[in-house]
Amino acid sequence: MSQDSATATEAARKLTGRRRREVVAVLLFSGGPIFESSIPLSVFGIDRQDAGVPRYRLLVCGGEEGPLRTTGGLELTAPYGLEAISRAGTVVVPAWRSITSPPPAEALDALRRAHEEGARIVGLCTGAFVLAAAGLLDGRPATTHWMYAPTLAKRYPSVHVDPRELFVDDGDVLTSAGTAAGIDLCLHIVRTDHGTEAAGALARRLVVPPRRSGGQERYLDRSLPEEIGSDPLAEVVAWALEHLHEQFDVETLAARAYMSRRTFDRRFRSLTGSAPLQWLITQRVLQAQRLLETSDYSVDEVAGRCGFRSPVALRGHFRRQLGSSPAAYRAAYRARRPQGVAESAATVVETMVPSQGPPSGRRGSPLPSAPVVLTASVGSGDHSLPGPEAFVPGRPALPGQRSAP
Structure with missing residues (x-):
């Protein structure tokens, strides 16, 4: 889209008189997960003016006839x-309840x-x-949970799917990755509407970092997209x-697939949502992460x-993806690992220190931050996760963590 046409489009899409940005409609469907559904309800539906968070007006809308059945068999009735x-x-x-079925035409x-x-x-x-099915993502950058990105890219080839981002702000259309990234995007919206202080106050109430840097790369696993199982690739x-x-x-992989590099790149991206390199x-x-943790x-x-x-080469790519050197990653992992707990009984959860730089997304580049490896051991009383005090302003930061603004 050219700059002139984009400007004309924006001008044509100014809010009509009956629409106001602070009026937020949340569209719910039957079969949707309750956790994800509750995120915008909590962010935009609770009056936190006492904490300096401007108030939004929330309209919870049913996208189809109710009652709406959600996680655990609960039934909801949208007002x-x-x-x-x-x-x-x-x-x-x-x-949305199914990444392979179409949403209701009325919605x-x-x-x-x-x-x-x-x-x-x-x-x-x-x-x-749902946004892609409505044609609102055509020709636009977008993201979703890394596990579903290949399907989104395959079903809607005109969408520029980037599975690396936590969220993408393309002006009047915004998308996010999985559950926690939904909170990131909602905070970004509050920050856009009302500034950093309001978003920071809301983040403290929610006990989450006001900004996270980095993307989804550190959460990817080796599993293959479901759709690739029967594909020649x-x-x-x-x-x-x-x-x-x-x-x-990549040339080696293209040769094994008996394809030219260009054809292989195109086919690979359509199946996985990512460039092969x-x-x-x-x-x-x-x-490398696994070997640093286990060897x-x-x-x-x-x-x-x-x-x-x-x-x-390892150090460069490792730092770009995880914000840390391999040696620092290993040291942090071992320092946080509970003593006396078998390796197979520990789940490592990596998070990034809140950054003062721009959030991950299309607008701006995040400042590098040092990662903190947080370990929650199975069958142990030691859960080395920061408590609410980690985000209270004026309270000293945890070791390796910046103070909250």
Whole structure:
């Protein structure tokens, strides 16, 4: 889209008189997960003016006939129907029940009409599939949970899916990754509407970092998209995962698939939502993480066992994806690991220190932050996660953590 046409489009989409940005409609469907659905309800539906958070008006709308069945068999009754969307300047779709089935046509029409009249449209996690089905993501950058990104890219090839981002702000249409990233995007909306102080006050009430840097790369695993199982590329991808310790490049994978590099790149991106080179680097970094956590190999040896051509290459990619050097990552992991707990009985959860730089998303680049590895042990009373005091202003920060603003 050219700059002139984009400007004209924006001008044509100014909010109509009956729509105001602080009126937020949350569109719920039967079968949606209750956790994701509750995020915008908590952010925009609770009066926190005593904490300095400007008030929003919340309209909870049923996207189809109720009652709406959700996680655990609970039934919900939405106080409003689709007609209430006509009053909202912000419309949030927090989740969709199936990434392979089409949403109700009436709901899609309501979203298109809201967008045409200047409303800001937000899709959290699988809610991006509803926005895509309405055609609101055509030709736009977007994200969703990394596990569903390949399906989104395959079902809607005109959408520029980026599985690395926590959220993407494309002006009047915004999308986020999984559950916690939905909170990130909602905080970003509050920050956009009312400034940093309001977003920071809300973050403290929610006991979450006001900003997270980095993306989804550190949460990716080695699993393959469901759709790739019967595809000819499945064997090539499986081979790559089994031979990460060897030095090979994308040309090698294309040759194994009997394709030109250009054709292979296109087919691979359509199936996985990622460029093959970026996918391969991510898999090598993930393998390096595992070896740093579970072995005593030196960093140089880890680099060789993960297919990097040199330790310098490993360090560069590791820092870009995780914000830390391999040696610092290993030291932090071992320092936090509970003593006397078997390796298989520990779940490592990595989070990033709140950054003062721009949030992850299309607008701006995050400042680098040092990662803190937090370990929650299974069957143990030691859960080394920061408590609410970690985000209270004026309270000293935990070791390795910045003070809250």
